[in-house]
Amino acid sequence: MPSEFLKVKSQLPMLGIGIGLRNEICRDIMQNEREIDFLEFVPENYSRNIVSTNWLSDYAERFCLVPHSVSLSIGSVDPLDSSILMMEREFARLFDVPWWSDHLCFSGVGGESGHDLFPLIWTEEAVKHVSERAKRVQDYVEKPFALENIPYYTRAPKGDFDEAEFITRVLEEADCGLLLDLNNLLVNSLNHNFDPFAFLDRIPLERVVQIHMAGHTKFGKRIVDTHGAALSDKVYELFDYTLKKHPQVNSVMIERDQMFPSFNELLCELRKLREIWNKHQSPIVKKDGTVSSEDRVPGVLPPKLVSEMANLDSVTHNISLEEPSREATASEDEAGNTSLGAAEEPHQLSEYQMNWFTHWKNSKGYTPDKVDNKNFRPKFARSFVGSKNMDLRAFSIYAWLRDSNLDALMQAIFPATFRLIQSKWAEILERYFYDFNPPFYSLTDCGDHFPEFLSKHYLQFTKTHPHLKELADFELTTWKVGRTHEITDLSDEVYLGNADQIKNCRPVINPEVVVREFTYPVHLMAQSNFALNAETAGKKIYIAFLPHRFSSTEVTLSDTAASLIEQTRPGKLSYSQLIASVLTPEKRQSPNEIAAMIELFQRMHESKIFISCERFRDIPVKTGWEIYYESVKDEEPHSTLMRAIGFFKESGVNAGQAIDLGSGAGRDTKFLLNAGWKVFSVDSSGESLKRLEALDESTSGSLTCCLADFVEVQLPQADLVNASLSLPFCEPDRFSDLWNNICTSLKSGGRFSGHFFGRNDDWASNSKMTFHDRKELESMFSDFVVEWLEEVEGPMPLASGGIKHGHWFEVVSRKK
Ligand SMILES: [Fe+2]
Incomplete structure (x- = not known):
């Protein structure tokens, strides 16, 4: 059957050379717009609040955005997660993306997530399972879909094919695209000893819409796809080889997630990729030396879908995310697939995935008191031991990855707390993650219960560090507020003038401001070398947290300021009413007191706690500069x-x-x-x-x-x-x-x-x-x-x- 996808691909834009949008380099990206043709973003990082979506829109105005998700778990025998697909569809529509992608893997089963990309068993049954789901998600999101080849550190039990054939069959059966990760291929070829060039000869390169380039790290005998090192010569060679064989690849980009070098180094890598790209196909160059967004062709629906979706909304509602019925499976069986014909629950794919998680689930049976037993150090490694058919020694790399990811992330969220309890840190983390396994792949919520957990279970620390919970609370709030991203488009600065000018106006509060009360000066304690003394302990303090460039800015507040914020949130009170709420009638008569209050309002505008000034009667409010x-x-x-x-x-x-x-x-x-x-x-x-x-x-x-x-x-x-x-x-x-x-x-x-x-x-x-x-x-x-x-x-x-x-x-x- 002729491929609909290949017809669609011929109309997709040639995006050129891009990079993954990450917090650490977002400003550099804006400053080096001319060198970057497009950006790939991870939708899971932006889906949960409107502020971060707005932030992303700023980039969409200047770059073509391509979503690359990590949570679809398309190979899992669990039902597809409709919330993820709705998110994909929202972003696809919002930014008119050319295509979207996820990984050819499973990440969890039985409703639990393993926080990683696990290899599928390479069987006919898995081909059918994944390709059928890939077709459904492509239809649902209404944009061309690509699957990415993953790195794997242990092989699944022997299946019907090798990896190259498995990938080829899935792509052809699903009629979708390939996101070819050349570093993943290289890492696999080194860990499992095969020729990556021969692999490229055997997969359908005509389906490649995007190439991932990344760096890897050697740990002992294993090579791990860390995205934390420079691109290797070999991976450039693979890129050159791929384009030589098939130049019509739509895009290539760098994935860098940690150990960020100077942005100049990343620019050098981008330039080297562009050099190779230009060698094999027409350079993507416009008048000003960059890709022009006017010229790009947005993602195009497969012709079949265009004709079927005269009314997109109603059709979309009819696309079912439910697994097909047993009858449907049976009719496919009659079409000649003997493997599926024999499918009885639990079939092989399901059994394999359940095995993968068996020990992980069982490991929840240990009790926290065992953590103190020196002979029982339940590293996460033990959680992931799978069935007897698997390479158990190699398998522990997944546990190690999760271990180190969680540890690094927790230290990033709680640096000062970590300094205080360093000697027991590993033990505390083990016990904490036993109690609170993070539910989401991106792990951004992994510290949510930590302050509470410390105060409940580690009372011995609270004698020497009575501020421990508050400090952890402070650090968690800083982290969380920072993740909501900065509101960049604040209104013009407001200068309030005098009491007469403000009486019919009311402040608008920054919705991202979080105000917390503490009994210790935790904002100072979070800095190293701060010693607590009797003067500073036990004194009530209010802190306002404001998002600021992926961290947060903290402003200490007077009692009056904290009370003003509390009363301003509903958005009904004018400045005059707010003054009346905090000043006694006598003080309200005093010009000095009023002037001090206006100055306090002004300071709250300057620190962006109040973000604009709303007029609600017919008195014009001029901006500060006009006045x-x-x-x-x-x-x-x-x-x-x-x-x-x-x-x-x-x-x-x-x-x-x-x-x-x-x-x-x-x-x-x-x-x-x-x-x-x-x-x-x-x-x-x-x-x-x-x-x-x-x-x-x-x-x-x-x-x-x-x-x-x-x-x-x-x-x-x-x-x-x-x-x-x-x-x-x-x-x-x-x-x-x-x-x-x-x-x-x-x-x-x-x-x-x-x-x-x-x-x-x-x-x-x-x-x-x-x-x-x-x-x-x-x-x-x-x-x-x-x-x-x-x-x-x-x-x-x-x-x-x-x-x-x-x-x-x-x-x-x-x-x-
Ligand atoms: Fe990748």
């Missing part, structure tokens, strides 16, 4: 700039080229233009740009505006760089680049005028801003003649109308 610019637009230019212009005049220079960094309302830019200077103004606020453009109309081309973060702008050569109160807003790790740019752009004899914030400033704890002391400034200006350096400390008015304690340096310097 601020309006209030300062007619003010004099900053004194530092006036001084610099004075110094220029003294030396006979009346005008030249100036750069105004962070030009804001334009008061300095305006002054410079009026004085006859040409000005290159940079600001990242659209509001600022609007104001500057209005200025430009009257300056006949002396002004060049640039809407950008000034760290990223290529600055022109200039006689003057002016940065009034703007440089402190640069993030610390980008500051030295910025300063180098400024110094390079200044001509010899040119001047810098501007401000730096000192460390006594109220904002000094803000990790996204840069602060300096006098010594650091002196070293920054070592190539300058410092003409003016004034250190100022005192109250500084805020755009919000409040006041903070300010500490800043005013500088005017001439470059030597």
Whole structure:
């Protein structure tokens, strides 16, 4: 029968060279968009909350996304998990993916998961079982489906075929695609001693839609597919060989899951893959050197499905995920399949899978007190011993993998807790996982019961470490909040103005904020070398956790702030009502108390606990910058700039080229233009740009505006760089680049005028801003003649109308 899949494949896009989307490299991926043609993602990591789906959407706007799931367990004799398939279908529709994939394996049986990819028995019965299920899942998800060859560390009992023939039969019977993992093939060939090139000669390469490339690690005599090392020469050779035999492979990508190197190393690997790719087929290159998303063809349904699915929704509902009835199986038997004809429960596949899990289940029979017996160290290895037909010694690698995965993950979640109970860690983990076997493949929930478990079973620690449970709770919350991903699209910063302006407005709380109460300063204890003392113990403390770049940011809260959050959650109270809820009637009359409350609200906006300000009556609420610019637009230019212009005049220079960094309302830019200077103004606020453009109309081309973060702008050569109160807003790790740019752009004899914030400033704890002391400034200006350096400390008015304690340096310097 002609293959429908191959017809469909001929219309699928040639995606090119991609990489797996992982938290650790997500920022690098965005920054190196030009080198990456597509991204593969694991749907299980994003399916359980809308925030992470939104996060994923940001990537979908810039890359083609391809889902690769890990939980389908397509070879299991258990019924298919409809929740996983619904998730696949949701993502497939949401991102219009070209295809999706999972592994040719089973991961569990009897409703239990083994948290790994287990090899199937290579029999005719398994071919029928898997291919029939593959057809059903492909129909259900409505996108072409590919199965991946897995690494295996023990062989299943001897079946009817070898692996190459088994894979070929499954793909042809299911009429689906192959995700060819060349590292898995290499690892298997090394562990089980066969020729990987001969293997490639025997499988249907015309069905390959995607190739996985990864690194492996040698442990003793075993080679393990760790995804934690560089791609080996051999795996490149296999890639070259595959494309030489069959160039029409749609994509290749790197799977890297641990031991991440610098992203440059991964880029080198991507470039090497592209070189090999280009050798065998037309390069995927567009005008700008990258793949254009407009040109890509989305996943195409098999023609048969297109005609059958005139009404997709109703048809989808009719696709049954139930296993076929015994009658259906019998009719297939009559069609000539003797193996299935003899199928009686339990058939061979079922028996094999049950055997695999038998000891695992039985091992639950041991009691926790045996853990203390030195002779009984129930490593997970014992959990996985299968039937007598299996290679039991080799089999323990699965146990070792699970052991080490869980151990590493638990240490990552609970680093400080681990430091406290290190001597008993292994024993505690064994007993913990005996009680709470993680139900989900990705293991992200494996620490959920740990704080509770510690407090119940390890009382001996609580005498010496009374804060143990709280510390574990703190670390678990940090982990969990971090996994929900950062909300990147927060509304414009809100500056509240005064009590009158806020009375008809209400704050909107960040839905991802978690507030927890502790009796120990666990946020400090989580750092190493913190010693508990009588002063810090037993004092109630509230901590707000906010998702921040796959970790969490913790903000300690006053009782008042914690109470405000509690009352704001339902979203009904205005700022005025909130003030009334925490201040006594007398205090409500005091302007100082009200001002302090508004400042507290402002701080909660700045820390993103409150994320926007909603107007519910007809009083316009301006954004902070609008209010601020309006209030300062007619003010004099900053004194530092006036001084610099004075110094220029003294030396006979009346005008030249100036750069105004962070030009804001334009008061300095305006002054410079009026004085006859040409000005290159940079600001990242659209509001600022609007104001500057209005200025430009009257300056006949002396002004060049640039809407950008000034760290990223290529600055022109200039006689003057002016940065009034703007440089402190640069993030610390980008500051030295910025300063180098400024110094390079200044001509010899040119001047810098501007401000730096000192460390006594109220904002000094803000990790996204840069602060300096006098010594650091002196070293920054070592190539300058410092003409003016004034250190100022005192109250500084805020755009919000409040006041903070300010500490800043005013500088005017001439470059030597
Ligand atoms: Fe793979």
